[in-house]
Amino acid sequence: MARIAFISLAILAIAVTSLVPCSMAETLVVGDGLGWLVPPGGDLAYATWAAINTFTVGDVLLFNFTTGQQDVARVTKEAYLTCNSTNPISLKTTGPANFTLNTTGEYFFISTMDAHCPLGQRLAIYVTAPGPHHAPHPHHPPAAPSPVSPRAPVTYTVGDGLGWLVPPGGPLAYMTWAYNKTFIVEDTLAFNFVDGLQDVALVTKEAYETCNTNSTIQVWSTSPVKILLNSTGDYFFTSTYPRHCILGQQLAIRVVSSSGTTDHGSAPTSSIAHPPSSSSTSSPVTEGPVAGSPLPASSAPSRVLAGFFITFLSIFIAVF
Ligand SMILES: *[C@@H]1O[C@H](CO)[C@@H](O)[C@H](O)[C@H]1NC(C)=O
Ligand SMILES: *[C@@H]1O[C@H](CO)[C@@H](O)[C@H](O)[C@H]1NC(C)=O
Ligand SMILES: *[C@@H]1O[C@H](CO)[C@@H](O)[C@H](O)[C@H]1NC(C)=O
Ligand SMILES: *[C@@H]1O[C@H](CO)[C@@H](O)[C@H](O)[C@H]1NC(C)=O
Ligand SMILES: *[C@@H]1O[C@H](CO)[C@@H](O)[C@H](O)[C@H]1NC(C)=O
Ligand SMILES: *[C@@H]1O[C@H](CO)[C@@H](O)[C@H](O)[C@H]1NC(C)=O
Ligand SMILES: *[C@@H]1O[C@H](CO)[C@@H](O)[C@H](O)[C@H]1NC(C)=O
Numbered sequence: 001m002a003r004i005a006f007i008s009l010a011i012l013a014i015a016v017t018s019l020v021p022c023s024m025a026e027t028l029v030v031g032d033g034l035g036w037l038v039p040p041g042g043d044l045a046y047a048t049w050a051a052i053n054t055f056t057v058g059d060v061l062l063f064n065f066t067t068g069q070q071d072v073a074r075v076t077k078e079a080y081l082t083c084n085s086t087n088p089i090s091l092k093t094t095g096p097a098n099f100t101l102n103t104t105g106e107y108f109f110i111s112t113m114d115a116h117c118p119l120g121q122r123l124a125i126y127v128t129a130p131g132p133h134h135a136p137h138p139h140h141p142p143a144a145p146s147p148v149s150p151r152a153p154v155t156y157t158v159g160d161g162l163g164w165l166v167p168p169g170g171p172l173a174y175m176t177w178a179y180n181k182t183f184i185v186e187d188t189l190a191f192n193f194v195d196g197l198q199d200v201a202l203v204t205k206e207a208y209e210t211c212n213t214n215s216t217i218q219v220w221s222t223s224p225v226k227i228l229l230n231s232t233g234d235y236f237f238t239s240t241y242p243r244h245c246i247l248g249q250q251l252a253i254r255v256v257s258s259s260g261t262t263d264h265g266s267a268p269t270s271s272i273a274h275p276p277s278s279s280s281t282s283s284p285v286t287e288g289p290v291a292g293s294p295l296p297a298s299s300a301p302s303r304v305l306a307g308f309f310i311t312f313l314s315i316f317i318a319v320f
Pocket of ligand 4: 074099100101102
């Protein structure tokens with residue numbers, strides 16, 4: 001596959017220029033294997049994809065879709081939040097479509113097709129400048145040391161004052177919270193919640209995306225919960241309480257190494273360290289130093305609620 005070829009090339013390039021910080025432009029396929037469509041899992045599909053990738057000026061977003069069945073429009077933040085497809089900044093109706101990320105800042109994309117955007121076919125990303133202080137792309141294999149600026153471990157209180165609950169503003173609340181935060185090995189996540197009304201479940205990417213909490217990696221039910229991020233990789237948190245996940249009590253983060261060296265010397269002994277992933281679209285663990293890039297901050301838009309989604313599922317199936 002192209003990615004494998006690319007990764008081989010990247011390894012070669014990194015080997016050759018191991019002392020030069022790597023900031024190669026890259027083509028990112030939006031949604032990976034899912035492509036660009038009304039995501040079966042609703043809003044969170046592209047939010048999750050955005051959260052576990054980083055975007056650098058020069059990168060290309062490739063929206064892979066079937067001409068006539070989908071389209072992609074770059075829009076303002078306001079239009080993104082309200083799914084307003086009048087007057088997009090630009091519109092591409094022929095798939096696959098590329099967008100070159102020319103500048104730093106927030107980019108918002110939606111589908112202008114009927115009901116596609118409210119059903120979750122929308123993407124918000126934050127693009128950072130390339131440069132020596134920016135880490136290689138997470139799709140790259142571990143690189144030579146090129147550290148995220150060293151700092152003392154930080155304890156992050158999830159949601160800050162909001163705590164850990166079904167967020168009133170909908171599912172982007174914790175994505176917004178994680179935006180602009182860099183999670184480095186040895187940092188700690190603190191979850192504050194009301195015992196008996198909430199819990200914290202560490203789950204796989206698949207469980208996170210489908211909100212199936214029948215099986216979890218680990219569950220904590222007594223607040224406060226302090227979780228030491230003792231390994232690089234992607235971590236997915238939700239709640240096992242009925243409907244909490246689907247209503248937006250979800251947090252996905254990527255934890256990176258502070259040294260840039262691989263962590264083989266401290267191989268994880270606990271299942272917490274490497275949440276297994278059954279999805280081929282998730283690169284399992286990235287040990288290279290990368291900046292976390294959760295979603296751009298936004299006032300969380302009102303969510304497509306589960307009932308709404310189920311109501312429209314039949315329409316969605318009919319459309320496809
Ligand atoms: C786009 O989607 C098609 C059909 O699913 C797939 O065959 C193709 O490999 C995808 N292209 C990319 C670049 O992912
Ligand atoms: C959608 O955006 C257009 C201009 O871009 C604006 O005139 C219109 O009022 C907006 N519609 C809604 C429902 O907000
Ligand atoms: C989009 O980018 C990919 C990878 O850079 C390239 O192979 C493809 O030809 C581009 N497609 C268009 C329509 O420019
Ligand atoms: C980036 O710049 C190119 C060339 O100037 C332009 O065609 C393209 O539309 C720009 N991309 C975006 C997302 O604005
Ligand atoms: C996120 O970081 C960027 C660049 O460091 C900054 O311009 C932007 O204002 C920040 N946004 C928030 C919500 O902190
Ligand atoms: C989860 O478990 C319940 C009860 O055992 C079962 O009814 C349900 O189908 C399971 N859900 C999934 C998605 O496997
Ligand atoms: C990582 O942290 C978890 C709990 O925070 C702990 O159970 C586990 O033993 C730790 N693993 C390592 C390798 O330190």
